[in-house]
Amino acid sequence: MTRTVYLNGTYLPEAEAMISIFDRGFLMADGVYEVTSVLGGKLIDFAGHCARLARSLRELEMTAPCPDADLLAAHRELIRLNDLVDGMVYLQVTRGNPGDRDFAYPGPETKPTLVMFTQSKLGLADIPAAKTGWKVISVPDVRWGRRDIKTTQLLYPSMAKMMAKAAHVDDAWFVEDGAVTEGTSNNAYIIKGNRIVTRQLSNDILHGITRAAVLRFAAEAQMEVEERPFTIAEAQRADEAFITSASAFVMPVVEIDSTAIGNGKPGPLTTRLREIYLDEMRKAAI
Numbered sequence: 001m002t003r004t005v006y007l008n009g010t011y012l013p014e015a016e017a018m019i020s021i022f023d024r025g026f027l028m029a030d031g032v033y034e035v036t037s038v039l040g041g042k043l044i045d046f047a048g049h050c051a052r053l054a055r056s057l058r059e060l061e062m063t064a065p066c067p068d069a070d071l072l073a074a075h076r077e078l079i080r081l082n083d084l085v086d087g088m089v090y091l092q093v094t095r096g097n098p099g100d101r102d103f104a105y106p107g108p109e110t111k112p113t114l115v116m117f118t119q120s121k122l123g124l125a126d127i128p129a130a131k132t133g134w135k136v137i138s139v140p141d142v143r144w145g146r147r148d149i150k151t152t153q154l155l156y157p158s159m160a161k162m163m164a165k166a167a168h169v170d171d172a173w174f175v176e177d178g179a180v181t182e183g184t185s186n187n188a189y190i191i192k193g194n195r196i197v198t199r200q201l202s203n204d205i206l207h208g209i210t211r212a213a214v215l216r217f218a219a220e221a222q223m224e225v226e227e228r229p230f231t232i233a234e235a236q237r238a239d240e241a242f243i244t245s246a247s248a249f250v251m252p253v254v255e256i257d258s259t260a261i262g263n264g265k266p267g268p269l270t271t272r273l274r275e276i277y278l279d280e281m282r283k284a285a286i
């Protein structure tokens with residue numbers, strides 16, 4: 001079955017979806033994106049992703065392509081047209097095609113480009129890695145200073161993923177001024193005793209939609225939450241570690257820079273948080 005994608009109000013086969021070479025998303029990575037998970041044909045935390053999209057657009061003085069209700073309708077239509085059960089819907093908005101290349105933003109006559117497509121991942125919530133956990137390495141964080149905006153400038157995270165692959169591990173944690181910022185495409189956490197430690201929100205990290213939900217559930221489950229930076233050395237001495245993202249949910253981290261965390265297996269609180277997150281979010285899925 002060929003995939004049906006969405007481009008500026010139209011649903012069409014992926015091979016027919018064309019964007020100008022002058023689109024600023026292509027020339028300048030002048031675009032923002034969101035990834036919403038789908039479980040059992042339903043969207044997980046769609047409202048959260050819509051709210052962050054609006055914030056990313058505002059921070060970059062970019063025009064919203066359409067109201068949230070239209071975005072929701074398009075997500076659902078793509079799920080239907082592609083028979084998507086488990087996976088994600090990717091959405092990208094760019095500043096559009098001004099017809100030439102120029103550093104200055106174009107005027108309002110240039111309309112944003114809106115693209116959406118599905119990625120099928122059957123059994124997304126039951127992947128074997130959740131039982132064994134990820135190994136990570138640390139790498140310097142050399143990204144720009146507005147990581148709170150979810151832009152399509154993903155070259156360094158891609159390079160870091162390649163460094164992780166070369167080291168035969170699953171992901172990389174970025175380190176800046178001696179402290180962990182986040183993972184290549186996820187937020188990072190450690191647990192000591194009953195206390196979860198994760199970096200506080202700022203321009204240094206993406207404000208994860210999964211992070212917000214998990215911290216809420218953790219507090220409800222009587223776990224303590226401390227939002228502050230932590231070092232790799234502190235993480236290596238922790239009882240447990242994990243990451244969160246919209247597509248990995250809550251994923252245990254069992255090794256950091258070749259040092260096993262705890263007994264080198266996914267920890268009980270991490271496992272519990274993953275279960276709570278999946279249960280609650282499935283219930284609230286739309």
Ligand code: PMP
Pocket residue numbers: 035182183184185186187205206207208209210211244245246247
């Ligand atoms: N940090 C970065 C750098 C990311 O790319 C992502 C994934 N979008 C996250 C954190 C996690 O955010 P979310 O839970 O909203 O997927």
